[in-house]
Amino acid sequence: MINEQIRDKEVRLIGENGEQLGIMSARDAYKLAQEAELDLVKIAPTAKPPVCKIIDYGKYRYELARKEKEAKKKQKTVELKEIRLSPNIEANDLNTKVNATKKFIAKGNKVKITLRFRGREMAHMQSSKHILDDFAEQLADVAVVEKAPKVEGRSISMVLAEKK
Structure with a gap:
């Protein structure tokens, strides 16, 4: 979930450099993300409260895809x-x-x-x-x-x- 899709009352926010910004409302967290011209992404939805991070979503998806590709490369199929x-x-x-x-x-x-x-x-x-x-x-x-x-x-x- 990103930006407006996050409907939780409170979220634990992590800044763009990985620093803890504390627990705040989802709206405030979204405003901080907009000020930094980045996206608010929910990275741990099952945590209490959910953990969100201010990051560039496109870059985040690219990194995930790259890690997945690396993991696939290292796999060995046994015939x-x-x-x-x-x-x-x-x-x-x-x-x-x-x-x-x-x-x-x-x-x-x-x-x-x-x-x-x-x-x-x-x-x-x-x-x-x-x-x-x-x-x-x-x-x-x-x-x-x-x-x-x-x-x-x-x-x-x-x-x-x-x-x-």
């Missing part, structure tokens, strides 16, 4: 990459997949390892679980198992994340 394996994978193929996973984890992504079963392979799901255990063991130096291997329909999957 979930997926590596698919089959139960009859050979050792060299498994090593290739391990190296690809290491690259993903080095970039800061999480990796979902999926062991897919087709047809008759479905009957031997539990005996193939060791493939995921071996996979996690080979990556133990760079990654930690975030979500343990779990059967989901025709596949078993687990999630690996970067070791902290």
Whole structure:
């Protein structure tokens, strides 16, 4: 809320340089803001009495937008990459997949390892679980198992994340 929109009887006023000007009526505070050719902005509406500040509203909104933009820049999005394996994978193929996973984890992504079963392979799901255990063991130096291997329909999957 700014200027005439502030309808409170009393407000705690902060001057343009950050000094406390005390508690006064909203009208008096608005008059002081007009004399300084600035805006009266309510910055803490839930306080008793509400806190208002004499500032340039356009500049205030610009500063808020800039701070928000800075905060967004510092955010890091973590992608979930997926590596698919089959139960009859050979050792060299498994090593290739391990190296690809290491690259993903080095970039800061999480990796979902999926062991897919087709047809008759479905009957031997539990005996193939060791493939995921071996996979996690080979990556133990760079990654930690975030979500343990779990059967989901025709596949078993687990999630690996970067070791902290």
